[in-house]
Amino acid sequence: MSKVRVAVFGASGYAGEELLRILLRHPNAEVVAITSRKNAGEPVSTVFPRFTGAPLTFVEPKVDEIAAKCDAAILALPHGLATEYAIPLLKAGVKVFDISADFRLKSAAKYKEYYKVDHPAPELLAKAVYGLPERYRDQLRTADLVACAGCYPTSSILPTAPLLAAKLVKPTGIAVVSCSGVTGAGRKVDLPYIFPECNESLKAYGVVGHRHLPEIEQEMAFAAGVPEMAINFIPHLAPMNRCINSTILMDAADGCTLEKIGEVYEQAYGKEQFVRILPAKRCADTKYVSMTNTCEIGYNLDPHTNKVIVTSVIDNLTKGASGQAVQCMNIRFGLDEAAGLI
Template sequence: MSKIKIAVVGASGYSGEELLRLLLRHDSCEISVITSRQNAGAKVGDFFPRFTGSKLVFSAPDTEEIAGKSDVVFLALPHGLAAEFAVPLLKKGLKVIDLSADFRLKDTVVYKKYYKEDHPAPALLKDAVYGLPERYRSEIKKAKLIACPGCYPTSIILPLSPLLENKLISPENIVVNSLSGVSGAGRKVDLAYIFPECNESMRAYAVTGHRHLPEIEQELGAAASCDIKINFVPHLIPVNRGINSTIVTNVTKDFSKEKLEAAYKKAYSNEKFVRVLGYGKQPDTKYVTMSNYCDIGFTFDEHTGKLIVNSCIDNLTKGASGQAIQCMNIIFGLDESAGLL
């Protein structure tokens, strides 16, 4: 079987680098195009020394070149810019896997509220499939446009959805505290993210109105079959990569430890990349970094009557590029773990 030809648009960012790391070891793929306006003409090994020896060279993004050399395109671009490439590439018949936020939200009014601009391609929203394989695998198989979930949302939707679907926790008064490594902010020069500011520092930010909030609420609402509002408090911590989310919920009258374990078993016992650690066990980011795993632990607090759920992912892998490749594997009928284990 001939290899799948891949284009990575925006290959010089952290998500782009992670895509290259994983795709270069994928036996069924051949990277044909990598783009970066600022680094056009440069060898990838000169920009990312880990790829020294690779023949790949950055080029300026050109939809005609990309379409002529690719079967599937990964868009590792900022929101707003990704749609500019998605529209013409889809018209040329390519599969598009978008790592930005452009196609995650179904409501254009909500998009404008949180991203402060009109949606760049509203006509495509009906065709976009939310790229969380554990929730939308059958839809992903047939999709032409994948909207890859955000990193924080992945760490929250995976542990909560089975519990909401089975009505074991209340959809009201959910509180999420998430800790993220600095790479989650992207590859940019910004005072808040330079070493002296981040080192020896842990701080909350965007404690109301974070851009991932409506995405989380949209998907939790779908699981619960009702509208949901949550408190979501992200934190920046001095590590390169990884997310740890601690979620506090109220249980329902139907809750029991046995039903909770059964709900997780039904949802994830056959999933390669979700590991339910069991009651009273807490996940640790150091066991998921550089991997596509999401680890989940949970404990019922007898003192307060609340359920505390914890999850850990690598924000660049399961929270971005690894999950994108997992979706690609599904679309092309490959082993879902190809290139990821």
């Protein structure tokens, strides 16, 4: 089998670095272009010394030239910019895997509400397949445009969707409290994210109207089979480089038991390579998923409050971004789903 030729747009950020870490060891992929306006003309080792010896040089993001030599493009670009590249790449027949939020929401109105601008290509929102393999694997097999699920949403949707679909929890009153490593803010110099500000500090932010909120609500509503949902999403910045820990509180429905929760999770994820369900009453731990494409889920049922309490951890750069994109790419091109990821 010939290798899938992959171009990485925006390869000089944290997600770009993680993509290169995965793709350069991928047995069925060849990185044919890495773009960065700032670093164009520089060898990859100048920006990321870990890749010394890799025959790659950053180039300007000239879509026509790059599209002519790649099968897949992974867009590790800021929100709002990805669409500019996705449109011509799609027209050129390239399969696009977008790590930004440009195509995740099905509603152009919701996009405008949370991103404060009109969507530049609303006709593509219906075409995009949501890039969460454990939920949309069949659709991903034929997708031309994949909107890879966000990091916070992945850690929230994977543990809740099966329980909502099975009606073991109520679709109202859900609270998601998440803690993310600092790399989630991107590779930039900004006061809130420098070492003295983050170290020895844990703080909430964006507790009302965070941009990931409509994405989480959208997918939870799809799972629950209801038109819309409203949840509380409370993100925190944690003093660690990577990973996300989400603790989710849900009201148990009538008849919900620990045993039934375990059965639903086993049915949903028992055969999944990248979801690990812990025994009942254990809590997930970020140190066991760092630099992996795994989502680890723990669950409990509190009889005092009748709350289902779920803990979920992922690596924000891998299962929450780059690893997820590669997993989706593997599915789309008929490769081993775990290629490059284990």
